[in-house]
Every structure is written in C-alpha cells, then in structure tokens.
C-alpha cells in the first residue's frame with residue numbers, strides 16, 4: 001500500500017491520523033506551526049491533567065512509526081494550502097481552534113493583560129519562577145479554559161483570583177466538577193459582572209466593572225443577551241487580567257481550498273470526515289460544536305479520516321492493478 005498524505009496541525013487529531021496512516025504503509029508528513037508537536041496536549045492542557053512528558057512520549061511513538069514532522073511551519077504563510085494539496089494524494093486539516101478573542105474594551109493593550117492560552121503554555125514550556133502575575137488576578141469568562149487559567153494563577157502564587165462572568169452560576173459553561181475544583185482552590189466567582197474597562201498607566205491597575213441583568217425569564221440561558229446596569233459601577237483593583245472567553249474558529253483553510261463551510265465550520269461527511277473537496281479531510285476541534293472539543297473526539301476523527309484515505313487509495317491502486325492485468 002503506498003500513498004502520500006499531508007497533515008496540517010500536530011495535535012492529537014493529526015497524530016492519531018499519522019499513526020493510522022503509517023500502520024498501513026502510507027507516508028504521513030505533519031506540518032505544525034509550533035516548535036513542538038502535540039497541539040493543546042503540549043501547550044494547552046494544564047500540567048496537573050496532562051504533564052508535558054506524557055505528550056512528548058505520545059508524540060515520539062508516532063514519529064517512531066515513521067511520520068515526518070515539519071515544525072515551525074505555518075501552512076498558509078510558510079507554505080501554501082494549494083501547494084500541499086497538489087503535492088500529496090490526500091490532505092488532512094487538523095488545525096484546531098484559534099486564539100482567544102479580544103474583549104474589545106479600553107485598556108486591553110496594557111501590560112498585565114494576558115490570553116489564557118499563553119499563560120497555560122508558559123506554565124508548560126517556560127520556567128514557573130519567570131511568570132509573575134502579581135497578587136490579584138481577574139479571569140474573564142467562566143468556561144473550562146477560564147477555570148484552568150484561574151487555578152494556574154493560584155498555583156503561580158496569586159493571592160486573590162476572581163472569575164468574572166456576565167451571567168449567573170446556572171449558565172456557567174465549565175463543568176460542575178471544574179467549578180468545585182476552582183472553589184476548593186479559593187477562586188472567587190463574581191456572577192452577573194462585566195468588565196467594561198481595564199484601568200492603568202502602563203500596567204494593569206484595576207478593572208472597571210458593571211453589574212449585568214438577564215432578560216426576564218432567561219437567567220439560565222447562556223445564549224440570551226444580558227444588559228449592563230450603567231449606574232452600578234465599581235473599580236476592582238487587579239495586577240493581571242486574563243482573557244478566557246472561548247477560542248476563535250479560523251476560516252482561512254476552507255476559503256483557500258474552496259471547501260464548503262457553514263460559518264467557520266467545514267461541511268464533512270460524518271462517516272469519513274472528507275470535506276466537499278475530494279481528497280481533503282477535516283478533523284478535530286476545527287469541527288467540534290461548542291463544549292464538545294475533547295482529545296478523544298479529536299483522536300477518533302483522525303483515525304476515521306486516515307482509515308477512509310487508506311480505503312480510497314487501496315481501491316484506486318487495486319483498480320489500477322486489475323486494469324493492467326486485463
């Protein structure tokens with residue numbers, strides 16, 4: 001069985017696809033923007049759930065199977081999407097999610113304002129002693145990443161860590177066990193609170209906050225809009241602000257490859273993960289509905305796409321052989 005497959009992204013979805021392809025004799029070239037493989041296993045899942053050596057070990061197993069890694073290579077920037085498509089028999093896109101969106105409030109450019117994913121990545125790949133958030137930290141958002149950022153901040157030595165959420169407890173996106181874990185760590189939850197300005201000269205000094213109100217009858221609804229109470233405003237003194245309000249889904253690959261997509265999510269055949277463009281597959285978080293992005297789902301989809309590619313290549317090669325025999 002032969003076949004050349006390019007995989008964009010080096011996270012769990014990509015690595016499981018690469019392992020499956022190598023087991024069936026196909027080549028697997030992984031293009032990863034970061035200096036190391038592993039995706040969020042390496043850079044995003046906090047060390048107390050996914051220690052770095054575990055991710056490095058899993059990655060090494062895939063490389064031992066013969067997958068080739070092209071690191072520090074951002075497709076769309078260092079190499080074109082079309083170039084990959086043309087040079088390989090199949091292309092798997094496993095680019096995950098993008099950055100945490102900006103809050104779009106005044107003061108966001110001040111030092112001391114962090115992206116939650118950057119803080120977590122630093123705790124995994126840098127020296128913990130070099131990370132100084134200060135004593136009072138505010139985390140904006142109440143999802144899984146917010147809990148991780150807040151509990152990291154506590155472990156980095158912050159004395160008071162507050163999670164600000166513009167809705168109430170019932171609408172919090174984090175799991176209940178994460179909520180319990182954060183409370184055990186002494187994290188303070190400020191419900192129905194919205195940061196409207198980050199205040200400071202060069203460095204963060206305080207957050208200007210307003211209370212929010214649900215629409216009548218929508219207190220539990222995560223999607224329902226809330227209104228701010230402009231007349232109830234206060235300053236919360238803080239040394240660092242961490243943005244943790246979800247992650248952007250990049251649309252670039254789908255546009256570049258003319259893959260049909262609904263919003264930023266490509267349309268795929270659920271049985272194979274093949275997109276509307278034959279030979280191009282999408283797997284992992286780039287497909288995941290909100291709240292359903294997990295390593296196991298990403299790994300399962302990587303395997304599924306690889307199996308579909310192997311079947312397709314086998315059929316094509318079998319048909320070609322039969323043609324020659326006849």
Ligand SMILES: Cc1cc2nc3c(=O)[nH]c(=O)nc-3n(C[C@H](O)[C@H](O)[C@H](O)COP(=O)(O)OP(=O)(O)OC[C@H]3O[C@@H](n4cnc5c(N)ncnc54)[C@H](O)[C@@H]3O)c2cc1C
Nearest residue numbers: 009011012013033039040074075096284285293294295298
């Ligand atoms: C803070 C946090 C905590 C989490 N905790 C858990 C947990 O405890 N358990 C769990 O199951 N899941 C957890 N998840 C979710 C889990 O990490 C993801 O579902 C999983 O990593 C998705 O794998 P993936 O391969 O699709 O994407 P990713 O792991 O995001 O990997 C995508 C890779 O693609 C690369 N890339 C992107 N664009 C390009 C490009 N143009 N060119 C080259 N490379 C590119 C990126 O650099 C990245 O390495 C967590 C997520 C976060 C953010």
